[in-house]
Amino acid sequence: MRIDLHAHSTASDGTDTPAELVRNAAAAGLDVVALTDHDTVHGYGEALAALPAGLTLVTGAELSCRLDGIGVHMLAYLFDPQEPELARERELVRDDRAPRARTMIGKLQGLGVDVTWEQVARIAGDGSVGRPHIATALVELGVVPTVSDAFTPEWLADGGRAYAEKHELDPFEAVRLVKAAGGVTVLAHPAAAKRGRCVSESAIAALAAAGLDGIEVDHMDHDAGTRARLRGLSGEVGLLTTGSSDYHGSRKTCRLGEFTTDPEIYGEITRRATGAFPVPGAGGRER
DSSP: EEEEEEEEOOOTTSSSOHHHHHHHHHHHHHHHEEEEBBBBBBHHHHHHHHHTTTTTTEEEEEEEEEEEEEEEEEESSOTTTTTHHHHHHHHHHTHHHHHHHHHHHHHHHTTTTTHHHHHHHHHTTSOOOOOOEEEEEEEHTTSSSHHHHHTTTTTTTTOOTTTTOOOOOOHHHHHHHHTTTTOOOEOSSTGGGGGGGOOOOOHHHHHHHOOOOOEEEOOOOOHHHHHHHHHHHHHTOEEEEEEEEOBTTBBBSSSSSSSSOOOOOOOOHHHOOOOOOOOOOOOOOOO
């Protein structure tokens, strides 16, 4: 089985619609794909309606968190999307995205960049506006060559010249909320140092003690040494280890299935979940 547990659609900051995402996942030879848009479940319906035969969809989300001033992304799988407490927190994060984006645009304008809210809103479309959309605008304007190059202290990285804070969950609270909603939690790309400061190993161990289920080890932003270190840590504190592409369509260079999760780990994730269950495709309908 080929299992990719981290992918984004136009419901947040990917460039594939949810329907295109599942069709592209099947075309890439995946058996399982997780839809993990940022702080939203709005892509579920379209993805499920278009789900091809032979592909299983894992519903999820990537929750925006912050610990001691460090941005943390928490992958949440197979939770009940209607559970009110977690739904309310997702809504608070989403509602803060547009004001935050406007603040960052204002900072960029103050730095001499001719970016506008209208440009960023066009790029975001129906998605939940975020830094990748602003980064794409910077690419369009020729300010940076790639989206990744916008995530530096010079521009949009945590603490960068154009960075602005938004409502974010405490990761310990995120673990509690997701578990209460019947879901499973995996810390996304925990050692992606090029994105900014990373949480310490002691913080990861504390999250594990609080109920965190796993860490994303095999990821494009982790080199071989980092992956080995994270595997050692996961063994010490009893965490599952996953691998995934963090696919964003054409917005990033990673490909669906570039990194994958071991089927036994996937099986354990599904066994722990009680809020929702993976959905096997029945052929879908074209859109």
